[in-house]
Amino acid sequence: MLLDLMFHHHRYDADSGAGKKKWYIRRKKRVLVFATAQDADAFIAADELAEQAIAQAQKTSRRARKRLRERVYSANPVHPIESVDIDQLGALVDRYQMAIDLPALIVQQDYERVMQIMALAMQMQDEDDIEMLLLC
Numbered sequence: 001m002l003l004d005l006m007f008h009h010h011r012y013d014a015d016s017g018a019g020k021k022k023w024y025i026r027r028k029k030r031v032l033v034f035a036t037a038q039d040a041d042a043f044i045a046a047d048e049l050a051e052q053a054i055a056q057a058q059k060t061s062r063r064a065r066k067r068l069r070e071r072v073y074s075a076n077p078v079h080p081i082e083s084v085d086i087d088q089l090g091a092l093v094d095r096y097q098m099a100i101d102l103p104a105l106i107v108q109q110d111y112e113r114v115m116q117i118m119a120l121a122m123q124m125q126d127e128d129d130i131e132m133l134l135l136c
Contacts, residue, residue, distance in 0.1 A: 024111035025080075029087055031111050032080035042078040050076070084118045092121035 023040035025032045027047070034040040050072040057068050086106060093100050098121065105113050 022081075022112075022115075026106075026109070026111070029085060031084045031086065031114055033082040033084075033111075033115065034078075035081050039078050039080075043076065043080070046076040046078060082115070084114060086114075089114070089118055089121065092125065093117065096121060096124045 020035070021037075023034040023037050025034070025040055025044065032043070034043065050069070053072055054065060054069055057065050060068075086102070090102050092098075093102050098117070100117055102114070102117070105117075
């Protein structure tokens with residue numbers, strides 16, 4: 001039961017500006033973006049197998065579980081084309097005083113908008129970096 005709650009996933013598709021659909025999976029505090037539904041499904045299947053292996057290894061040491069998790073995830077042939085750490089994005093939203101209710105967007109599962117906000121925040125961060133370089 002705990003595993004079902006902890007590793008529950010959401011998959012959503014949204015039409016991007018280029019006319020291609022992107023597929024989103026929320027895992028813990030990350031939003032993962034995939035180019036195809038097949039990639040998203042393959043990632044989910046591999047992730048569930050990895051978590052089962054890790055759950056079976058719970059009787060081992062913490063370090064052994066960590067090594068197993070790294071080995072299993074690195075063996076997964078499917079990787080997201082993009083990912084966003086929700087906590088880091090929240091920090092950028094706060095830093096740049098963006099009038100965005102990020103928790104509400106996550107609850108509404110509006111991952112396309114989350115990705116747009118991430119792009120805007122990264123652009124603002126790049127502009128800050130350039131300004132800092134010019135001041136030096």
